[in-house]
Amino acid sequence: MLSPSVDNLIAQLTRLPGIGTRTAQRLTFHLLQRSQEEALALADAIREVKERVRFCRECGNLTEQEVCSICEDPRRDRTVICVVEQPVDVISIERTAEFRGLYHVLGGSLSPIDGVDPGDLRIDELLQRVRAGGVTEVVLATNPNMTGEATANYLADRLRDRTRVTRLASGLPVGGDLEYADEVTLGRALSGRREM
Amino acid sequence: MLSPSVDNLIAQLTRLPGIGTRTAQRLTFHLLQRSQEEALALADAIREVKERVRFCRECGNLTEQEVCSICEDPRRDRTVICVVEQPVDVISIERTAEFRGLYHVLGGSLSPIDGVDPGDLRIDELLQRVRAGGVTEVVLATNPNMTGEATANYLADRLRDRTRVTRLASGLPVGGDLEYADEVTLGRALSGRREM
Numbered sequence A, B: 001m002l003s004p005s006v007d008n009l010i011a012q013l014t015r016l017p018g019i020g021t022r023t024a025q026r027l028t029f030h031l032l033q034r035s036q037e038e039a040l041a042l043a044d045a046i047r048e049v050k051e052r053v054r055f056c057r058e059c060g061n062l063t064e065q066e067v068c069s070i071c072e073d074p075r076r077d078r079t080v081i082c083v084v085e086q087p088v089d090v091i092s093i094e095r096t097a098e099f100r101g102l103y104h105v106l107g108g109s110l111s112p113i114d115g116v117d118p119g120d121l122r123i124d125e126l127l128q129r130v131r132a133g134g135v136t137e138v139v140l141a142t143n144p145n146m147t148g149e150a151t152a153n154y155l156a157d158r159l160r161d162r163t164r165v166t167r168l169a170s171g172l173p174v175g176g177d178l179e180y181a182d183e184v185t186l187g188r189a190l191s192g193r194r195e196m
Helices: A003-015 A021-034 A036-052 A087-096 A125-132 A146-159 A185-193 B004-014 B021-033 B036-052 B089-098 B125-133 B146-159 B184-193
Strands: A076-085 A101-105 A137-140 A164-167 B077-084 B101-105 B137-140 B164-167
Touching: A003 A021, A003 B036, A003 B137, A021 A036, A021 A164, A021 B036, A021 B089, A036 B004, A036 B021, A036 B036, A076 A087, A076 A125, A087 A101, A087 A137, A087 B021, A101 A125, A125 A146, A146 A164, B021 B036, B077 B125, B077 B164, B089 B101, B101 B125, B137 B146, B146 B164
Parallel strands: A076 A101, A076 A137, A137 A164, B077 B101, B077 B137, B137 B164
Antiparallel strands: none
16 A cells, blocks of 8 residues: 555564554554664564574573573572473563572473474473482472463373472462452462461 | 563564553564564564655655655546645545545644644645645545644645635544544534535
8 A cells, every 4th residue: 555665564563463453554654753773773673582592401491592591590599490381481480589499491381272292392301300300399380271280280290209399379369359350260269278 | 681682672662652561572472483584574674664665755655766656646636635644644544445636644733732833744845736736625634633623724724725625524433322422523523414
């Protein structure tokens, strides 16, 4: 409609998750109005991320080195490994400042219906890390949904003989309202109630 | 947190309108998971748009040539000019397939409070086009909001002596509900009622 390169940018933006045609149009016109340097800074940032970022050899987290900054940090507790689905989950847990151990990023969750089997995730690497010794606890922090729970159950079965296996608590979100909690969450909060 | 280039991409994405930190994170991880070619296609699309796209010499619309495809099209009616605020508005009007004339893109709307005066918009260029002769109608299609209405009033005052000046109708949106219309819109719909 406008020009081939504008149409192309709108099409490329539409391929991003959660971005429809209208949003892609708005972003495109915003980029057209920004200065050359500002718009190219975004293009360069995309290029750099793809060129520099790779997966940590140890834990599968994102890094620009061979080994990520968490695995390399001598102050981290090497006896505890927190297993997450995605690198973004590492950020969420780090933000809590409640965890000082290491991570293991699976790269997804088990979902036979989508063709994701144990061989597609970094499960062998996790078993190797545990077998290598020194790990006293594995915290399963996969998502509390169907595939995340299935993955946690599968990993618990494989790890239970070698180390202590724990799972993140389910329950009411802090600041939430009993009235608006779904039955499953409220049921979990009840069955997981703690001594005060 | 993760790596300098990931942090940089998240920061760059956050500068886009309507994109917060969470969305920027999600987009970044999506780009990391996509193939090299797919991610670089987006980077290249941004670069190309900035290198190739400029403003049409005639109407101020976006184009990759000196003159845009609408101004160049011999089938368009050269006696009618539709004045819009932004290039994206041209797309919206073209989609209706109701208009076969030419456009004039102002590049914004008059807003003294934001420091946008007549000299900051392509108003002189519009007056020149009308003065050059052959224009029998100017359709003012600026937004039906405060600054758009002010711009339309200003332009009507400057153009009325030279040509017929019209304004897009205000009224109830098609498919809308009388019950949910605001008073101003409903008032406009009433005062602009048409013979059936």
